[in-house]
Amino acid sequence: MAANKTHVDSVVAERRLRPIYDWLDNGNYKKAIQEADKVLKKQPDFLCAKVLRALAFLRNGKEDTCDSILESVRSEVPVDEPTLQAMTIAYREMHRFQNICSIYANAVQKEPNSEDLLTHLFMAYVRVGDFKKQQQTAMALYKIRNKNPYYFWGVMSVVMQTREVPENMARSVVLPLAERMVVKMIEQGKVEAEQEVQLYLMILEMQDKIKEALDVLNGPLGEKIVSNLGLVHTKKAALLARLDRWKEAHMMYKKLLREDLDRWNYYQEYFKTSMKLWNKVESERTSEAEHSREQTDKLWHIPDVCPKEIAEFLQLLADINLEQGSKMFRAPFLAKLELFRFMTEKELNPEELLGDVMELINDYFVPFGSKPCCFSDLQIYLPLVPSLRASELMNKLSLSYDLTENQLPENKYQMQRHINLTKIRRSLGLQENLSSEDKISLVKELLRRYDHGASIDQVANPTDFPIHDAYVLIASHILHEMSINEQKEDKLVEAAAILEHALNHSPSNFHFKLLLLKIYSMIGAGNAAQSTYELLDIKHMQLDSLGWLHCAHLSSTGLVSLASAHCEAALKFFSANYSDSLDHLTYSYKYGSFLKISEFVEFRDRLHNSHHYTRCSVERMLSELLMPSTHEQALEAIGRMDITPSDDNIAWEKLRDNRDLDVIISFDPKKKHLTPEQMEQTFLREVEVIKLRRLQLRCLAAAFDLLKPASGDANGSCDDLLPRLISELSVMNLPAFPAPTTELNYPIKSRTDFIHGSRHLPAFVRALQLAYQLSELRRDPQGNDAAALNSMTKVTEEISQVCNEAEESLDNDHSLLMRRSALETATNSFETLSFLALLCGVYKNLVQPAAAGPSKKGKKKKEATDQPQPKLIESLTKLAKHLNDCCSRLLESVGRWEARVALVDKLNEHLCKWSLDEAEESDRGGDEQNKRRDQMVVAVVAKLRHSYMTSAKELQNLLSHRCKHFEAYIS
């Protein structure tokens, strides 16, 4: 009866709550609050309704109200599912995961035998990573319900504790405990699931009990591992390897290769294990075994312990492969090259065993030269070819191409073969040293082949990239290289033109889009870059791995609000990830995928420590500070950011480089690819730039803190915070930006790279010093104001320099590359002026604390107690006037720049000409193609012009707002 009544109650409750949930889901929080009020009127002690009301307040931006309601509910210790779930949602949204633990812990105290509550409590501990409590809760669960998963949650919770204790403790106490727990279950015959065996293996491996692990795999428990194919084999082999039982591991891979000739990872392991046997087994070798190698099928059963034997075995595989006829695999061919490469590294004279490397490459190229994968297969082996023999290799490979060099292909296979030859030629370095003229004719030839390719490559599959797209890629790589090596920016425009043209015909080809994005960024066409970026449809994970391609460069072209929006999108991703990733940990326990738990934890940290995340959050806040045009707005903006200037708050040494620096495809010689050292250098440099920017932000926040009344318990350190930060800023020493290369993935500098070492910092520092000096004077009105007055002069001088440089750069950009730096300088100057405008508000309020109400004519409303400081006030007004002048001068020069960019100026005229069409075109259709390319160039130039004008408009808009901002301090 009672149970029945509860059921009726819960149905009624559910019906009453439904509308509140609906309003919450629809995002109508006011209605949700009203609805909750209605329900609570009828039933004032309805806890779940209270919590939903709190949640509605939270989502409506009233965290405090939400908090106090939740506190009151918490004190009543709810135990019903809907209330606790709703509270969990609210705490999650507030990122207060510890509170979720406490509400469930309280509930469990009330109902210690509830499986549901305990499960929720366990997952709550998982979210906060309290491994000990996890363990206790899991065991409590197992006690009331004898289910295996609960027991193994407990075991895994013990394993996780190794993360928090010293290594020796982990080995001597924690892991043995985990092992004993599992052994107990094994002895009782209770181990059921595959995941439980995997967890056991993991525990054994963590203790280096490899022999024991191997025994498990070979025993009855090993049979439980079924779903990971090949896992048992590879696992066994890996364990054997760890036991130094290389021979057994080696033999396993030979066996696996017999079953699958084309599985590349087996080859890799085969090589690895063989090399380990190299010197070891030789001595054990009996002459009998040596003898038996003569029969080929014996080769399967004998380990290969020297290059000669490997070569024999690979030959056996190659022979089997040849019998497959047209179904031949690629791996046996490449395996020989792999051996060649290894022997070369060890200086072991591979020619003696394997013959000429060019023959090996040719052996592969003849059957597979018409495959799209050919180049990427061969790429890593091409450096084996001595540079002096590169042309010889090309001649050899060309023999299998049954057309002469100038003949156009008749079918797709011929075309693919020609494309592979071209890529190999480039990778061998045969294109890089061509003369400028030869490079141009090469580009022309590639374009001729591209145009012709369209006629034979009627793509059957619209989802594939047309084969002949490759010609445009290589041509644009050459043009890109020329533009950097020879400083010929018209080559960039031409590259953009052919890429835009090809993209029209092959709209999915992201290689085109990535290159276009790079080119537009290089020449400061932010708006054009933006439209290309949109085509790439970059989202979620890619915001981190590919964000560097665009985010850092947008604000370089004055598109400040767009840049800020990009940062915001990335920030949303990062912060959502953090709470989501906690849920994924709970899934891993739920499904018993224990091996993934550490991986998930590391992944979460990797994302959380992404340097891009930090960059976006710092840049976003700085760009927020460019928006206010009154002191009140500035106060509000600073307040919103919740910066504690005394606290750096960023674990710099933990920052991770998540950039995908391989994303742009390249056929350049290996030596020209980005090296890990270069990647590291650019990363470290970026981190330093972010540090600098973060310091700027903290300085501004500290300057605003000068306005706050000194709190009673003010610790002395707070007073000299600003000077300390200023000196930190002044001594910052950034590593040099690594020299630019033609490498396509090389990150280009952004505007923030130019702040250090420029006039912007001295101007900023002087202005901050002034704020501090004024605050000193406020504390001690009788003090000497000479230092402050001197600072004002210095600020005036520095800012004049800043603006002069910007003006000069805007008036004298006679090339596209300079156009980018003109925009960068202008944007940086705008930023510095904006920071100074913010500080003007600080100055004014330091010299003249605002009276009761905010007043624009504060100057005349002095409080009686204040000392009049007419000299300071006068000088500050003068300073503001000077800043205003600088700002309007900059505004004017951006205007002049815009007018010049808008006209078809000399630069435009020069660029609009397709430099590649001067030579006579003999084949028909050539003229028409060139005409079309001419049009594409014109279209690209127009796109650039439009982009520059958009930047100019935005800058003008920003600067005129800034002028108004300054005006408020003049009158």
Added chain:
Amino acid sequence: MTALRPFTCNDLFKFNNVNLDPLTETYGLSFYLQYLAHWPEYFQVAESPSGEIMGYIMGKAEGSGEKWHGHVTALTVSPDYRRLGVANTLMAYLEEVSEKKNAYFVDLFVRVSNKVAIKMYTELGYIVYRTVLEYYSGDPDEDAYDMRKALSRDVNKISVVPLRHPVRPEDVD
């Protein structure tokens, strides 16, 4: 020629040469991590000798009784590595895992307009089991084929007797 290995979280940072293709959807993180947590053995990546990701497959096992089956959630191969049998290798792997799990069949959904994929699956032995109306939302919505292949446990091939009438997405179990 491929190297198959389990997909790991770090692959999410470097799968761009596959996912930048507009026909491969980049999902929110939760989607990938859920699969990694629940069916790690069904999430495999095919790697080239130079270590590049050529393609990957995501799948799961679900259903009860005779409906216990393997499901292909996503299969994608980089445009630069097509027509090399990478997809076949990945599919064969998923089928084998499903065999080991004693599943009755493997199924997948495909846009009715995706002729290339349908042809490939047909060549791998899949049949159109039924049409699911307006399964893919878009403008306009598009129907899906539910394609199936029986595994050895389904001795009488009951799971692959095609349905004569199309079904609505909400009726798909």
